[in-house]
Amino acid sequence: MTDTAPRPTLEAVAARAGVSRATVSRVVNGGDGVRDILAERVRKAVDELGYVPNQAARSLVTRRHDAIAVVVAEPETRVFADPFFALQLRGISKELTAHDNQLVLLLTEGRDDHARVGRYLAGGHVDGALVFSLHLDDPLPELIQRAGVPTVFGGRPGWSGDRRDVVYVDSDNRGGARDAVRHLAGLGRTRIAHITGALDQTSAADRLDGYRDVMVDADPLLIAEADFTPAGGERAMRELLGRCPDVDAVFAANDLMASGALRVLRESGRRVPGDVAVIGFDDMRPVAEQTDPQLTTVRQDIEEMGRLMARLLLRGLDRGAPREGVGATPSSVVLPTTLVRRGSA
Amino acid sequence: MTDTAPRPTLEAVAARAGVSRATVSRVVNGGDGVRDILAERVRKAVDELGYVPNQAARSLVTRRHDAIAVVVAEPETRVFADPFFALQLRGISKELTAHDNQLVLLLTEGRDDHARVGRYLAGGHVDGALVFSLHLDDPLPELIQRAGVPTVFGGRPGWSGDRRDVVYVDSDNRGGARDAVRHLAGLGRTRIAHITGALDQTSAADRLDGYRDVMVDADPLLIAEADFTPAGGERAMRELLGRCPDVDAVFAANDLMASGALRVLRESGRRVPGDVAVIGFDDMRPVAEQTDPQLTTVRQDIEEMGRLMARLLLRGLDRGAPREGVGATPSSVVLPTTLVRRGSA
DNA sequence: ACGGCTCGCGAGAGCGCTCTCACCCCACGG
DNA sequence: CCGTGGGGTGAGAGCGCTCTCGCGAGCCGT
Structure with a gap:
C-alpha cells in the first residue's frame, strides 16, 4: 500500500x-x-x-470525462443468478475500452439507491449511461431520462411506447419465441404449453406474444405464469400437467424454468422428448448443457448486445467510429436469435 | 439523448x-x-x-477521486461462466457506495490490456484497486503493485509468499476441502477421489492440499487433474473410474466439475450417493440445485468477500469507518466455508 | 519584388474548486 | 479603557490542463 x-x-x-x-x-x-x-x-x-x-484537469476544461456509467437495477437478485449480466458487461467493456472510455459501474438496490444514481448522473460525472432495468414499474429509467444524460437501455423499457427518443438494444424475444414454438409444431406437437417469465418484464411479455403469434387461439390452460426461476418452472409444470395431462410440448421462457420443468416431467414419468418436447430460452450453457437431456433453446448473442449498446451510445456522443453516421441520433436495435437444437426437442 | x-x-x-x-x-x-x-x-x-x-475541479486540488478500480483479469472466459464474479462485485459495490466511492470496472483480456490497465492505475485516476487475478503466472498483480496504487487482491495471489505487504481476501479453500473430505470419510467411504481444478490457480492448489491433509498418503491414482469445467470433470471421472473402479466417493474442486462427474457416474450405472458419494465446491446454486441428486457442496460467502475487500482497501486509505484501526495497514483475511448437505453425499 | 497567405508555435486566460492566510469583529482580561 | 485572542469570513492563489489568439516565418501569386 x-x-x-x-x-x-x-x-x-x-x-x-x-x-x-x-x-x-x-x-x-x-x-x-x-x-x-x-x-x-x-x-x-x-x-x-x-x-x-491528469484526467481531472483535462475534464475540468473539456467537460468530457471519457467515462460511461453502467446502471444495473436489480431489485431482485435475479440479474446475478445468471451469467447474462456478466456477458453484457464484457461486451460493453470491450467496446468502451476500444474507444478509451472508462466504465463506471452503478449497482442499485431499492429506492434510495435510485435517488443516489439520479444525483450521480445529473452531476455530470459521466458522458453517458447504459441502463439495465428489468421491471415495468421501475422509476429509474424515467429518472435517468430526466437527468438529461445520453442513455441507451439494455432491453426494451416498459414505457418506451410513449417516448420515441428512447434508444435501446434488445434481442428479438418475440421472434425467438415464435421460432421455438414453430419448431415444436414442426415436430408434430399440437398441445404446446408455455411457461411464462415474470410478466412485468418486457422480455417475458414479448416471449408470450411470440408464443401467441404461432398458437393463435391457444388454449388458455396451456399457459402457466411463472417467474424465471427453477422453482417457478417446477410449479408451473405441475399445474400444466394437472390441467392438461395431454400436453406434448413445453416452451419455457428461459432455461432455468425449463430445467425445473424437466425435473417435474421426469418425476411424472414422462419421457423427454418422447412424450413431451421441451424448449428453453437464453442458452445459458451451464444450465442448458447440464440437464438431461440437454436443452434445446433459443440463443441470443448477449455479449454482442452489450457491445452494441456501448457503440450506440458512443456514436450518439459523436465519438466511436468516425464517418459512420456521425452525430446522427442512433435508433434502437433488435438482435436476432437462433434456435440451438440439443436433446430435449 | x-x-x-x-x-x-x-x-x-x-x-x-x-x-x-x-x-x-x-x-x-x-x-x-x-x-x-x-x-x-x-x-x-x-x-x-x-x-x-464538479468532481473534476475538486479532484484537481484534493488529489482524491473517491473512486476505486476493480480489475478483473480473465484470460479465459471462466470468470464469466459462474455468478461468482457478479456476487463479489455486488459486495464490493455495496461497500463502496456506503462510503461514497465510485466503482470503475476494468476487464482485461490478454497482454496489451495489461499494459493499458497498468497505465491507467499508474495514471492516478483512482484512489485504489481491487484485483482479481486467477493464474499463478499472471503478470498483472506485479504490474499493479509497481504502479504504487493501494491494492487488495481477491483470492490469494500466487506469489504472495515472497511479499508480505500483499493484502488479499480469500476463502478457506484448504479448510473447506478438509471438511468435505472428512464428511465423506465420516460416511464410511474409504476410496475417496479428488478431481482438482486448474492447478495454476491457488484456489485449486489449496483445495488439493486440503484433500491431502485428510487423505494422508492417498493413493495417487485417486487424484485426477482437471480444469474447473464440466467437460473436464467428466473426463476426470472417466479416468478415475478406469483406474480405480472401487472408488466410493469423489470430492470435486467445484460444482461444475461435480456435475460432470455425476453424469459420468450415472452413465456408468453407479448410483449417487449409494455407490459413490459426491461433493462439490462453491455452492453455485443454479448448478448445485439442478443436478440429480442435488449436490452437497462447500459454500463460501462470496458477496461478503467482495464487501470485505472493499472495506480493507478503504480502511487502508484512511477512509471507511473511523475509529476502527484507522490508518493501520490492513492484513489479509481468510473467510470460513460451510458444508451444505444436499442429496449427493 | 512586395502584399497577402498559411502554417507552426507560444503566451495567457480561465475551467470550478479548495485552502491558506489575513482580516474583522466581538468578548474578555488587565 | 485599551490590548489580546479567537472564531467567523472573504480574498486570492493555485491545482494541471485546453484553447483562443496573435505573432513571426516561410510560401505563393502577380
Whole structure:
C-alpha cells in the first residue's frame, strides 16, 4: 500500500522538451500542426518522465470525462443468478475500452439507491449511461431520462411506447419465441404449453406474444405464469400437467424454468422428448448443457448486445467510429436469435 | 439523448446566498465553523439552484477521486461462466457506495490490456484497486503493485509468499476441502477421489492440499487433474473410474466439475450417493440445485468477500469507518466455508 | 519584388474548486 | 479603557490542463 509519487505535469514535459505547454498538449492529443522534429522531442520527454495526463484537469476544461456509467437495477437478485449480466458487461467493456472510455459501474438496490444514481448522473460525472432495468414499474429509467444524460437501455423499457427518443438494444424475444414454438409444431406437437417469465418484464411479455403469434387461439390452460426461476418452472409444470395431462410440448421462457420443468416431467414419468418436447430460452450453457437431456433453446448473442449498446451510445456522443453516421441520433436495435437444437426437442 | 444544461457553480451559489465561495465550500464539505444562519442560507441556495459539485475541479486540488478500480483479469472466459464474479462485485459495490466511492470496472483480456490497465492505475485516476487475478503466472498483480496504487487482491495471489505487504481476501479453500473430505470419510467411504481444478490457480492448489491433509498418503491414482469445467470433470471421472473402479466417493474442486462427474457416474450405472458419494465446491446454486441428486457442496460467502475487500482497501486509505484501526495497514483475511448437505453425499 | 497567405508555435486566460492566510469583529482580561 | 485572542469570513492563489489568439516565418501569386 505505497503512496503515490508526485507525478510530472505538462509543464515539466514542456521544459524538458524545450517547448511550450501548448505544444506538448497538442502532441499528447493527436499532434496535428506540430513539426515532426518537435513532436518527436516531446514524445521522448513524455516517456522519459513517464508523463500521464491528469484526467481531472483535462475534464475540468473539456467537460468530457471519457467515462460511461453502467446502471444495473436489480431489485431482485435475479440479474446475478445468471451469467447474462456478466456477458453484457464484457461486451460493453470491450467496446468502451476500444474507444478509451472508462466504465463506471452503478449497482442499485431499492429506492434510495435510485435517488443516489439520479444525483450521480445529473452531476455530470459521466458522458453517458447504459441502463439495465428489468421491471415495468421501475422509476429509474424515467429518472435517468430526466437527468438529461445520453442513455441507451439494455432491453426494451416498459414505457418506451410513449417516448420515441428512447434508444435501446434488445434481442428479438418475440421472434425467438415464435421460432421455438414453430419448431415444436414442426415436430408434430399440437398441445404446446408455455411457461411464462415474470410478466412485468418486457422480455417475458414479448416471449408470450411470440408464443401467441404461432398458437393463435391457444388454449388458455396451456399457459402457466411463472417467474424465471427453477422453482417457478417446477410449479408451473405441475399445474400444466394437472390441467392438461395431454400436453406434448413445453416452451419455457428461459432455461432455468425449463430445467425445473424437466425435473417435474421426469418425476411424472414422462419421457423427454418422447412424450413431451421441451424448449428453453437464453442458452445459458451451464444450465442448458447440464440437464438431461440437454436443452434445446433459443440463443441470443448477449455479449454482442452489450457491445452494441456501448457503440450506440458512443456514436450518439459523436465519438466511436468516425464517418459512420456521425452525430446522427442512433435508433434502437433488435438482435436476432437462433434456435440451438440439443436433446430435449 | 439531450444535451446537458449548464450547471451552476460554487460562485453562483455564493452569489445567491450572499456569501463568499469559501463559505459555500465549507458548508458543502461538512460545514464546520460557519454560523447556522449562514449555513442555512447556503443550503437553501444549493438546492434552489440544484447545485452539484464538479468532481473534476475538486479532484484537481484534493488529489482524491473517491473512486476505486476493480480489475478483473480473465484470460479465459471462466470468470464469466459462474455468478461468482457478479456476487463479489455486488459486495464490493455495496461497500463502496456506503462510503461514497465510485466503482470503475476494468476487464482485461490478454497482454496489451495489461499494459493499458497498468497505465491507467499508474495514471492516478483512482484512489485504489481491487484485483482479481486467477493464474499463478499472471503478470498483472506485479504490474499493479509497481504502479504504487493501494491494492487488495481477491483470492490469494500466487506469489504472495515472497511479499508480505500483499493484502488479499480469500476463502478457506484448504479448510473447506478438509471438511468435505472428512464428511465423506465420516460416511464410511474409504476410496475417496479428488478431481482438482486448474492447478495454476491457488484456489485449486489449496483445495488439493486440503484433500491431502485428510487423505494422508492417498493413493495417487485417486487424484485426477482437471480444469474447473464440466467437460473436464467428466473426463476426470472417466479416468478415475478406469483406474480405480472401487472408488466410493469423489470430492470435486467445484460444482461444475461435480456435475460432470455425476453424469459420468450415472452413465456408468453407479448410483449417487449409494455407490459413490459426491461433493462439490462453491455452492453455485443454479448448478448445485439442478443436478440429480442435488449436490452437497462447500459454500463460501462470496458477496461478503467482495464487501470485505472493499472495506480493507478503504480502511487502508484512511477512509471507511473511523475509529476502527484507522490508518493501520490492513492484513489479509481468510473467510470460513460451510458444508451444505444436499442429496449427493 | 512586395502584399497577402498559411502554417507552426507560444503566451495567457480561465475551467470550478479548495485552502491558506489575513482580516474583522466581538468578548474578555488587565 | 485599551490590548489580546479567537472564531467567523472573504480574498486570492493555485491545482494541471485546453484553447483562443496573435505573432513571426516561410510560401505563393502577380
